[in-house]
Amino acid sequence: MVKRVMIVALSVIILGGAQVFGASPGDTIGTTYYDLQSENLAATRICVDTSGGVHFAWIHTAASSSGDRHIYYNFIDNGGFVSWSSGTQISTSAGAGFPDLGVFPNGTGAVVYHNTNNNNCNFGKDSGQGFGLFSIIDIPDEVPGEATAYWPKVSRDSSGTWHAVATSYAMSTELPFIYTYSTNDGANWASPVLVDTVVNMTPFPVSSRVSTKTAIVWGRPIDISSPDYYDSDLYYVQSADGSTWDYNTKVNVTNYSGADTLRVFTDIDAAYDYNDNLHIVWSAVVYYAGSGDAMNDSSALFHWSSATGIDTIATAFENSAPSLYDLNIAKVNIGVDVNNNLFAVWTRFTNSDKSAGGYSNGDIYYAYSTDAGNTWSTPENLTDSQSDGCTAGNCDSDHWPALAETVDQYLHILYIHDTDAGSIVQGEGSEAISQVMYYKHENPLWVGIDDKQQPREYELTLSNYPNPFNSVTVFEFPPVEEGELTVYNLLGEKVAEIEVANSSRIEWDGRNISGRELASGVYFARLHAGDNTLTRRILMLK
Numbered sequence: 001m002v003k004r005v006m007i008v009a010l011s012v013i014i015l016g017g018a019q020v021f022g023a024s025p026g027d028t029i030g031t032t033y034y035d036l037q038s039e040n041l042a043a044t045r046i047c048v049d050t051s052g053g054v055h056f057a058w059i060h061t062a063a064s065s066s067g068d069r070h071i072y073y074n075f076i077d078n079g080g081f082v083s084w085s086s087g088t089q090i091s092t093s094a095g096a097g098f099p100d101l102g103v104f105p106n107g108t109g110a111v112v113y114h115n116t117n118n119n120n121c122n123f124g125k126d127s128g129q130g131f132g133l134f135s136i137i138d139i140p141d142e143v144p145g146e147a148t149a150y151w152p153k154v155s156r157d158s159s160g161t162w163h164a165v166a167t168s169y170a171m172s173t174e175l176p177f178i179y180t181y182s183t184n185d186g187a188n189w190a191s192p193v194l195v196d197t198v199v200n201m202t203p204f205p206v207s208s209r210v211s212t213k214t215a216i217v218w219g220r221p222i223d224i225s226s227p228d229y230y231d232s233d234l235y236y237v238q239s240a241d242g243s244t245w246d247y248n249t250k251v252n253v254t255n256y257s258g259a260d261t262l263r264v265f266t267d268i269d270a271a272y273d274y275n276d277n278l279h280i281v282w283s284a285v286v287y288y289a290g291s292g293d294a295m296n297d298s299s300a301l302f303h304w305s306s307a308t309g310i311d312t313i314a315t316a317f318e319n320s321a322p323s324l325y326d327l328n329i330a331k332v333n334i335g336v337d338v339n340n341n342l343f344a345v346w347t348r349f350t351n352s353d354k355s356a357g358g359y360s361n362g363d364i365y366y367a368y369s370t371d372a373g374n375t376w377s378t379p380e381n382l383t384d385s386q387s388d389g390c391t392a393g394n395c396d397s398d399h400w401p402a403l404a405e406t407v408d409q410y411l412h413i414l415y416i417h418d419t420d421a422g423s424i425v426q427g428e429g430s431e432a433i434s435q436v437m438y439y440k441h442e443n444p445l446w447v448g449i450d451d452k453q454q455p456r457e458y459e460l461t462l463s464n465y466p467n468p469f470n471s472v473t474v475f476e477f478p479p480v481e482e483g484e485l486t487v488y489n490l491l492g493e494k495v496a497e498i499e500v501a502n503s504s505r506i507e508w509d510g511r512n513i514s515g516r517e518l519a520s521g522v523y524f525a526r527l528h529a530g531d532n533t534l535t536r537r538i539l540m541l542k
Contacts, residue, residue, distance in 0.1 A: 023385035026439030030087035052078030068094035075130030153204035230294035299327035333403035359422035392430035468539035483529035
């Protein structure tokens with residue numbers, strides 16, 4: 001069944017100087033009391049589309065962590081125009097959680113999530129770039145012979161196929177996970193196939209940006225007959241064409257043994273570079289096989305590719321007090337720029353910066369590699385927000401980073417600025433509001449590239465003034481030889497269309513195609529010029 005979310009009121013802002021909460025950098029695009037943003041792995045909660053638009057998704061609760069849980073979405077175009085000051089709700093009923101995000105080639109966003117109230121995995125497709133009008137489609141979530149699957153993750157390959165993975169909700173020691181796919185933009189999905197059994201909710205798909213390759217990556221218990229949450233190897237299986245799979249050919253990347261003291265934990269991410277090579281990053285925990293004990297304040301961060309093998313990105317063997325199910329290096333993400341430089345972003349917890357409740361405040365770190373992951377730069381603290389001894393509501397704990405897989409002139413990072421350390425969802429600390437932060441960090445390796453190398457389809461900017469406007473507004477953009485400016489209402493219906501020829505400026509009087517004056521409200525202006533498209537959200541007030 002397809003459902004559509006109606007937006008009844010919006011507010012719009014433009015990002016100016018970075019807003020700072022405590023010492024944490026970036027701009028606030030939303031808030032939440034729900035400080036746990038995904039089960040284990042960080043998931044894809046930020047995407048950059050081919051026009052430079054940035055999409056965000058997160059879990060939102062309005063008044064407390066136990067309040068109605070919804071999925072919120074926000075969008076920023078490449079001119080810095082923010083669609084909603086605090087995001088907009090896209091889930092249709094409470095109980096929604098743990099989103100994963102993707103985009104279509106035209107910049108339209110797609111969000112998957114599960115809902116504990118209706119036992120559904122959902123695929124939401126927006127009606128246009130940054131519109132926020134998501135059609136919600138149920139996707140297969142039944143594990144053969146098992147309980148319902150939750151925690152869906154998606155990727156889209158270059159042929160247009162959407163790949164989805166979800167894990168059984170049976171909270172036991174063994175969690176089977178399934179794979180399904182859609183070849184018609186999420187409208188219909190294939191019957192799910194059982195892939196393997198895990199103990200952590202780690203499985204996710206990742207697709208190449210230059211071919212039809214897709215891989216499924218997960219942490220698999222070393223002893224499948226007696227699985228331990230902290231005792232896993234890293235596996236992947238790859239399909240060359242995105243449709244033919246042989247799950248018996250899965251590759252064990254780590255091959256840890258009973259004598260080793262490192263094990264794959266729940267924090268895993270992967271990306272293909274522009275040469276079609278798969279790169280995987282993960283956090284590893286110190287584990288003692290004899291006793292089954294794990295040291296969550298003794299961990300390391302690793303990278304693997306078939307060309308380099310396993311390489312160390314960072315280590316953290318020192319005391320700290322991260323929240324439950326976190327290591328002192330946690331929630332790693334990987335991104336790639338067009339020059340095939342690799343970037344890793346993660347949370348770091350230390351004992352030198354703790355809340356009054358005894359939990360370590362987090363900071364967001366990053367490192368990069370210029371040689372396909374063989375060596376990595378010295379880690380740098382991006383947020384560096386120290387608030388040792390802070391009380392609830394006054395902490396600067398930065399956690400749950402999500403790095404957009406596409407790195408351009410910037411590393412595009414979404415993170416949670418938690419004003420009390422620990423995780424209230426896990427019963428740690430106190431109820432406190434958290435800011436959902438967007439931070440752009442300059443790519444230190446960015447160099448000029450010609451248009452053929454540029455992954456973005458265009459570099460247009462579309463603005464209008466005044467905005468909001470009463471009856472007439474003027475759109476400005478770089479010179480366009482031939483194109484059209486189309487205006488849509490909140491239902492996605494076309495209400496106005498203006499031809500553009502050898503112009504960089506168009507005036508619109510707020511009338512529809514029939515010449516009638518439109519009512520006050522929010523509309524979407526979309527500029528089409530050749531293969532280029534840019535959307536602008538506009539507000540008419542009469």
